């Protein structure tokens with residue numbers, strides 16, 4: 001499902017999250033606290049050799065680990081309170097979060113990009129809450145969040161880690177701010193902390209479908225050769241989640257971790273751009289060039305005001321926002337107030353129906369077709385139906401059904417026909433169901 005919003009008016013809910021306290025996740029049963037049990041299982045996984053013979057056992061351990069981590073993050077027994085200093089209202093059409101170790105220049109970057117003053121200083125943990133700012137780009141409002149610095153162990157509650165990560169999970173894009181003079185282990189450590197809470201950076205959801213069934217055991221199928229996963233491991237993992245009957249279809253060469261992601265759910269697949277700031281001005285040109293060529297990486301300097309334009313353009317591209325301008329018959333398009341279609345959960349294409357729905361849901365009833373101008377059509381304007389995929393900066397004009405056409409469509413509904421030109425298709429079976437029995 002995609003999420004759609006109109007650019008001018010949008011206010012969502014704030015960042016929620018369970019009121020977490022260390023005491024709450026003690027002793028979920030069995031030996032020791034959840035943290036201790038997580039540590040035990042992680043140790044056992046690291047000590048277990050990875051091979052065919054141990055795959056099943058590892059799968060079982062990983063599924064257990066995943067459930068324990070979830071207990072840690074979403075403690076049972078309620079506590080759904082807001083996190084003080086972090087409940088920032090979601091505004092605009094996309095949300096970007098600044099994530100990084102302490103004192104890498106996150107706040108300086110927020111101030112540079114949004115004009116909002118977030119205290120910046122040479123000591124660590126200057127920022128203790130979530131500070132929001134807004135970037136206006138291509139007439140779209142983008143919320144940028146400055147967050148406190150993360151430390152290793154953040155996902156298990158160190159520092160303000162849990163709150164920071166919960167807020168990061170509400171973002172559409174993560175801007176990971178990194179120190180250009182340090183090696184890439186900083187990136188790996190932060191990625192791991194985010195992974196621990198179910199955030200997957202720059203990855204797509206695994207192409208796997210699992211449909212629980214009422215009985216008959218696990219029916220396992222794959223459309224590609226699997227090198228890291230098989231039916232036996234699948235059954236073991238499902239058992240951990242008390243799923244004993246299901247149709248499983250695997251369409252890519254997944255690992256057991258990917259499969260657990262699918263089963264456990266609650267994963268956030270998030271784009272990430274790595275931003276190298278601060279001491280970049282101390283490096284040689286060749287070194288800067290090498291960093292800038294890394295995947296998904298952008299080099300900036302707040303001190304020298306370098307490269308903001310490029311950073312914003314990269315963010316814009318990653319957001320894959322589609323702006324659609326509407327136009328009334330005989331009038332110029334309204335270029336001041338586009339419909340903003342924002343991708344979420346993997347859906348990155350928007351059709352005419354999505355746009356019409358955003359204009360007004362009831363408009364769909366009267367919808368006949370749309371005239372479309374722009375790069376999505378071969379000739380402008382082109383008459384398009386509901387399924388036509390729109391591109392950024394297309395213009396649409398909705399053509400409504402006339403009263404006579406509507407009446408005809410309604411009549412067609414009764415007799416199971418389709419109105420030419422309109423997209424009102426009627427299922428003849430439904431007609432049969434409704435037809436009086438004689």
Ligand SMILES: Nc1nc2c(ncn2[C@@H]2O[C@H](COP(=O)(O)OP(=O)(O)OP(=O)(O)O)[C@@H](O)[C@H]2O)c(=O)[nH]1
Pocket residue numbers: 100101102103104105106107108109119120121122123124125126127128147148149150277278279280281300301302303304
């Ligand atoms: N040389 C240089 N220093 C910078 C740059 N950007 C920020 N700094 C300095 O780095 C220090 C830390 O910056 P902050 O913006 O407070 O960093 P932060 O990541 O928000 O820090 P915490 O909130 O403590 O996690 C400050 O002294 C800034 O002046 C830059 O581009 N070049």
Ligand SMILES: [K+]
Pocket residue numbers: 102103104120121122123124125126127
């Ligand atoms: K700082």
Ligand SMILES: [Mg+2]
Pocket residue numbers: 106107108119120126127146147148149
């Ligand atoms: Mg800061």
